[in-house]
Amino acid sequence: MSAAVEEFNAYREKMNSRILEDNNKIIKRIFNLDTNAYMKGALDVKTKELLGLVASAVLRCDDCVKYHLETCYKEGFLKEEVVEALSIATLIGGTIVIPHLRRAYEFWDELEQSSSKDTVLKE
Amino acid sequence: MSAAVEEFNAYREKMNSRILEDNNKIIKRIFNLDTNAYMKGALDVKTKELLGLVASAVLRCDDCVKYHLETCYKEGFLKEEVVEALSIATLIGGTIVIPHLRRAYEFWDELEQSSSKDTVLKE
Amino acid sequence: MSAAVEEFNAYREKMNSRILEDNNKIIKRIFNLDTNAYMKGALDVKTKELLGLVASAVLRCDDCVKYHLETCYKEGFLKEEVVEALSIATLIGGTIVIPHLRRAYEFWDELEQSSSKDTVLKE
Amino acid sequence: MSAAVEEFNAYREKMNSRILEDNNKIIKRIFNLDTNAYMKGALDVKTKELLGLVASAVLRCDDCVKYHLETCYKEGFLKEEVVEALSIATLIGGTIVIPHLRRAYEFWDELEQSSSKDTVLKE
Amino acid sequence: MSAAVEEFNAYREKMNSRILEDNNKIIKRIFNLDTNAYMKGALDVKTKELLGLVASAVLRCDDCVKYHLETCYKEGFLKEEVVEALSIATLIGGTIVIPHLRRAYEFWDELEQSSSKDTVLKE
Amino acid sequence: MSAAVEEFNAYREKMNSRILEDNNKIIKRIFNLDTNAYMKGALDVKTKELLGLVASAVLRCDDCVKYHLETCYKEGFLKEEVVEALSIATLIGGTIVIPHLRRAYEFWDELEQSSSKDTVLKE
Numbered sequence: 001m002s003a004a005v006e007e008f009n010a011y012r013e014k015m016n017s018r019i020l021e022d023n024n025k026i027i028k029r030i031f032n033l034d035t036n037a038y039m040k041g042a043l044d045v046k047t048k049e050l051l052g053l054v055a056s057a058v059l060r061c062d063d064c065v066k067y068h069l070e071t072c073y074k075e076g077f078l079k080e081e082v083v084e085a086l087s088i089a090t091l092i093g094g095t096i097v098i099p100h101l102r103r104a105y106e107f108w109d110e111l112e113q114s115s116s117k118d119t120v121l122k123e
Numbered sequence: 124m125s126a127a128v129e130e131f132n133a134y135r136e137k138m139n140s141r142i143l144e145d146n147n148k149i150i151k152r153i154f155n156l157d158t159n160a161y162m163k164g165a166l167d168v169k170t171k172e173l174l175g176l177v178a179s180a181v182l183r184c185d186d187c188v189k190y191h192l193e194t195c196y197k198e199g200f201l202k203e204e205v206v207e208a209l210s211i212a213t214l215i216g217g218t219i220v221i222p223h224l225r226r227a228y229e230f231w232d233e234l235e236q237s238s239s240k241d242t243v244l245k246e
Numbered sequence: 247m248s249a250a251v252e253e254f255n256a257y258r259e260k261m262n263s264r265i266l267e268d269n270n271k272i273i274k275r276i277f278n279l280d281t282n283a284y285m286k287g288a289l290d291v292k293t294k295e296l297l298g299l300v301a302s303a304v305l306r307c308d309d310c311v312k313y314h315l316e317t318c319y320k321e322g323f324l325k326e327e328v329v330e331a332l333s334i335a336t337l338i339g340g341t342i343v344i345p346h347l348r349r350a351y352e353f354w355d356e357l358e359q360s361s362s363k364d365t366v367l368k369e
Numbered sequence: 370m371s372a373a374v375e376e377f378n379a380y381r382e383k384m385n386s387r388i389l390e391d392n393n394k395i396i397k398r399i400f401n402l403d404t405n406a407y408m409k410g411a412l413d414v415k416t417k418e419l420l421g422l423v424a425s426a427v428l429r430c431d432d433c434v435k436y437h438l439e440t441c442y443k444e445g446f447l448k449e450e451v452v453e454a455l456s457i458a459t460l461i462g463g464t465i466v467i468p469h470l471r472r473a474y475e476f477w478d479e480l481e482q483s484s485s486k487d488t489v490l491k492e
Numbered sequence: 493m494s495a496a497v498e499e500f501n502a503y504r505e506k507m508n509s510r511i512l513e514d515n516n517k518i519i520k521r522i523f524n525l526d527t528n529a530y531m532k533g534a535l536d537v538k539t540k541e542l543l544g545l546v547a548s549a550v551l552r553c554d555d556c557v558k559y560h561l562e563t564c565y566k567e568g569f570l571k572e573e574v575v576e577a578l579s580i581a582t583l584i585g586g587t588i589v590i591p592h593l594r595r596a597y598e599f600w601d602e603l604e605q606s607s608s609k610d611t612v613l614k615e
Numbered sequence: 616m617s618a619a620v621e622e623f624n625a626y627r628e629k630m631n632s633r634i635l636e637d638n639n640k641i642i643k644r645i646f647n648l649d650t651n652a653y654m655k656g657a658l659d660v661k662t663k664e665l666l667g668l669v670a671s672a673v674l675r676c677d678d679c680v681k682y683h684l685e686t687c688y689k690e691g692f693l694k695e696e697v698v699e700a701l702s703i704a705t706l707i708g709g710t711i712v713i714p715h716l717r718r719a720y721e722f723w724d725e726l727e728q729s730s731s732k733d734t735v736l737k738e
Contacts, residue, residue, distance in 0.1 A: 015594035018601070024572075026283045026579035027593070029275065030214075034587050037214050037272045042203040047170060051208055054174045055181045055215045056588065058463075060676070061552070063591035064215075080165040080639075085174055087641035091153075091160050092178045092187075094427075094463025095649050096671065099678035101642070102630035109633070138471035141478070147449075149456035149652045150470070152644065157464050160641045179465065181586075183307070184429070186468035203270075210272035217550075217586025218280050219302065222309035224273070225261035232264070276583075283583050288572040293539060297546045297577055301584045304547045304709075306430070310584075326393075326534040331543055333395035337522075337529050338547045338556075340673075340709025341403050342425065345432035347396070348384035355387070395529045398521065399706075406518045406706050411695040416662060420669045420700055424707045427670045433707075449657040454666055460645075460652050461670045461679075507717035510724070516695075518702035519716070526710050548711065553675070555714035 002110040008066055038071075046075050050085050057089035060100050066107050073111045082108065125233040131189055161194075169198050173208050180212035183223050189230050196234045205231065248356040254312055284317075292321050296331050303335035306346050312353050319357045328354065371479040377435055407440075415444050419454050426458035429469050435476050442480045451477065494602040500558055530563075538567050542577050549581035552592050558599050565603045574600065617725040623681055653686075661690050665700050672704035675715050681722050688726045697723065 001009075020028060038048045049071045056064035072082055086104060090097045124132075143151060161171045172194045179187035195205055209227060213220045247255075266274060284294045295317045302310035318328055332350060336343045370378075389397060407417045418440045425433035441451055455473060459466045493501075512520060530540045541563045548556035564574055578596060582589045616624075635643060653663045664686045671679035687697055701719060705712045 012594070015597055018597050019593060022572075022575055024575050024579050026279055026583055027575070029279055030579075030582055030587065030590075033214055033272055033275055034590075037211050042201065042207045043173075047173065048207075048211060050166075050170065051174060051177045051211050052215065055177050055212060058178045059181055059215070059588050061588045061591060064588055078165065080637075083637055083639050083642070084165045084171075087639050087645075088160050088171060088174050089178060090463075090645055091156055091641055092175065092182070092463050092465055094459075094461050094466070095645065096427075096461055096674045096676045096679055097463070098645075098649075099676060101634060102627070105630055105633050135471070138474055141474050142470060145449075145452055147452050147456050149460055149648055150452070152648055153456075153459055153464065153467075156641055156644055157467075182465050184465040184468060187465055203268075206268055206270050206273070210270050210276075213276055213586075214272055215586050215588055217582075217584050217589070218276065219305050219307045219310055219550075219584055220586070221276075221280075222307060224265060225258070228261055228264050279583055283580050288570065288576045289542075293542065294576075294580060296535075296539065297543060297580050298584065300543045300547050301550045301581060304551055304711075305584070324534065326391075329391055329393050329396070330534045330540075333393050333399075334529050334540060334543050335547060336399055336709075337395055337525055338544065338551070338709050338711055340705075340707050340712070341399065342428045342430045342433055342673075342707055343709070344399075344403075345430060347388060348381070351384055351387050395525055398525055402518055402521055402706055406703050411693065411699045412665075416665065417699075417703060419658075419662065420666060420703050421707065423666045424669050424673045424704060428673055428707070447657065453657045453663075457652050457663060457666050458670060460648055461667065461674070504717070507720055510720050511716060514695075514698055516698050516702050518706055519698070522702075522705055522710065522713075526713075551711050553711045553714060556711055 002114040004107070004110045005070070005114050008063075008107075009070075012063070012067070046072075046077065049075055050077070050081075053082070054085050054089045057086055057097060057100060057104070058093035060093070060097060062100055062103055065100060065104050069104060069107050070111060073108070073115075079108065079112075124237040127230070127233045128193070128237050131186075131230075132193075135186070135190070169195075169200065172198055173200070173204075176205070177208050177212045180209055180220060180223060180227070181216035183216070183220060185223055185226055188223060188227050192227060192230050193234060196231070196238075202231065202235075248360040250353070250356045251316070251360050254309075254353075255316075258309070258313070292318075292323065295321055296323070296327075299328070300331050300335045303332055303343060303346060303350070304339035306339070306343060308346055308349055311346060311350050315350060315353050316357060319354070319361075325354065325358075370483040373476070373479045374439070374483050377432075377476075378439075381432070381436070415441075415446065418444055419446070419450075422451070423454050423458045426455055426466060426469060426473070427462035429462070429466060431469055431472055434469060434473050438473060438476050439480060442477070442484075448477065448481075493606040496599070496602045497562070497606050500555075500599075501562075504555070504559070538564075538569065541567055542569070542573075545574070546577050546581045549578055549589060549592060549596070550585035552585070552589060554592055554595055557592060557596050561596060561599050562603060565600070565607075571600065571604075616729040619722070619725045620685070620729050623678075623722075624685075627678070627682070661687075661692065664690055665692070665696075668697070669700050669704045672701055672712060672715060672719070673708035675708070675712060677715055677718055680715060680719050684719060684722050685726060688723070688730075694723065694727075 020031065038045065038052060049068055053065065053068035053072055056068050086101055090101055143154065161168065161175060172191055176191035176195055179191050209224055213224055266277060284291065284298060295314055299311065299314035299318055302314055332347055336347055389400060407414065407421060418437055422437035422441055425437055455470055459470055512523065530537065530544060541560055545560035545564055548560050578593055582593055635646065653660065653667060664683055668683035668687055671683050701716055705716055
């Protein structure tokens with residue numbers, strides 16, 4: 001994995017653990033919902049991840065965008081599909097979304113590089 | 124069509140005409156993009172409409188939600204699919220999305236009633 | 247109760263029922279959390295209601311503001327306490343909060359009039 | 370004046386009086402700043418009003434937009450200048466600004482009609 | 493004090509000085525209001541700080557959250573009280589608040605460590 | 616140029632190139648509009664840049680603020696004019712704009728230092 005992806009995931013997991021060990025019921029349930037909401041239901045998992053990505057982008061939450069980019073990547077989305085989703089987010093959310101689009105592109109590149117590096121390492 | 128749906132569409136069309144007859148280039152092109160962005164590309168039309176719906180819901184724009192509910196309805200989405208998309212929007216956007224969820228439900232009911240009425244009238 | 251307060255509550259309850267009868271698990275749990283989060287815990291109920299009011303005000307959600315104004319009213323808050331909370335919301339959220347402040351004041355007046363009318367009717 | 374403009378101003382003034390008679394110091398000072406900030410300084414009054422309009426539009430506050438449209442109108446802005454400012458707001462804020470643009474256009478029309486009616490009445 | 497807390501405060505103070513030495517009247521008065529609004533009034537200081545924290549959290553302003561966490565810490569709030577306030581913010585503001593919750597937890601840890609270190613140093 | 620300004624511009628240009636080489640039509644057109652919208656029209660270029668700055672500030676987009684600060688600087692705005700525009704943004708957007716105001720001040724200082732350094736080097 002690329003250093004940037006690893007660092008993002010490590011911080012996320014470390015702090016999520018800190019939060020959850022506190023046992024605040026409301027927060028724990030929201031975290032729990034956050035897992036359940038993206039499971040297969042009337043809509044399939046891929047569609048839901050894309051919805052999560054676009055909602056995160058228009059709300060301009062870089063960490064949320066990164067998280068959903070990573071799950072979209074794992075779900076096998078092509079870059080052009082992800083970019084098309086982000087283009088809709090940029091149109092709806094306006095040019096203030098562009099700085100987040102730049103960081104999203106950078107993170108996607110990291111995800112692709114991680115993956116090709118992983119492939120090389122495994123061989 | 125139900126009175127509420129008709130009124131919404133009539134106002135929307137009347138004012139869009141007023142805006143476009145003004146010939147402001149930037150606005151005209153944004154309106155143009157707003158049509159093109161939802162056309163079939165790497166993603167299909169249905170997925171794109173759902174992305175538009177969820178982005179509108181988390182940004183809490185009632186008119187945008189109504190517009191995308193109507194196109195989702197025309198694209199043949201089942202209510203439970205639309206509700207699942209809106210449930211993700213409510214989780215991501217928080218309980219402040221709930222008042223918009225209430226109005227979205229009301230408008231979807233109007234769309235369903237319009238449609239059944241239309242069917243009756245056509246027979 | 248004043249007509250405005252009654253109408254607000256009636257619509258809210260009617261649409262909440264419509265939403266909940268749909269049995270979307272995520273939405274039902276969010277509604278459930280929305281009740282639990284304001285119950286006595288480390289913080290008392292009054293403080294929590296005031297937090298809900300201020301969060302609603304800075305996010306400029308009129309319906310959420312009305313809902314929390316009503317619960318604040320029932321919890322026995324004095325008007326000057328509520329106004330002081332709203333003054334902090336206006337400072338943090340800026341002058342774009344002012345139109346929502348106007349509607350909050352109007353709704354509080356309705357709540358006070360409802361109550362005095364109720365008192366008169368009961369006598 | 371058109372009924373819509375009059376109603377908007379009357380409600381605004383009535384509720385502002387209600388708010389100010391309460392003597393909350395923070396709110397009173399914010400209202401006071403709201404007057405002073407748009408007075409001539411390093412920037413002229415017209416530029417400041419246009420800044421207020423665009424900020425209100427991207428934050429999607431209809432009442433704030435109406436207020437600044439009215440002051441822009443009184444300051445003698447041409448419609449195409451106001452529309453150009455709103456086009457920048459729509460580009461920066463995205464297509465979710467469009468419903469607010471429709472209502473802004475409608476209000477500007479009311480302002481123009483009010484004015485021509487006033488002219489006729491004065492003659 | 494921990495390095496992170498110190499750095500945050502140092503930057504904040506340095507830039508606030510830069511801003512205030514410029515003598516822009518509107519900005520100076522807003523800064524002044526920002527001090528006065530949290531002083532004891534109809535509501536006590538602790539409640540007001542908690543309102544500031546929750547408003548900052550739902551508006552997803554990391555620096556504002558840090559500032560109010562520090563004042564809450566100094567006012568003697570227990571962690572579970574602060575977490576309960578943040579749980580309401582996360583419910584109202586949705587899962588996009590979670591990345592800010594992670595950073596809030598990290599900063600609170602810094603505040604607690606600073607304090608225990610200070611105690612050790614003073615002995 | 617100062618290191619901070621250079622780094623900001625370099626990243627911006629690098630990632631914009633990455634985005635544009637992808638040939639997503641919607642995004643390319645939005646980028647194109649983003650150039651055209653600030654050209655001379657009914658309003659002059661300087662006014663438009665100031666509108667872009669204030670819209671970016673109330674939407675709390677640091678990168679957008681930096682970009683418009685740089686163009687405002689190049690257009691010859693005096694610091695007190697820019698500060699006055701930002702004071703209106705802070706009033707409209709509230710105290711949550713203040714952390715962005717601090718970073719805006721810091722970036723403006725960088726722009727001024729860059730410029731004086733450039734002058735020295737050219738001599």
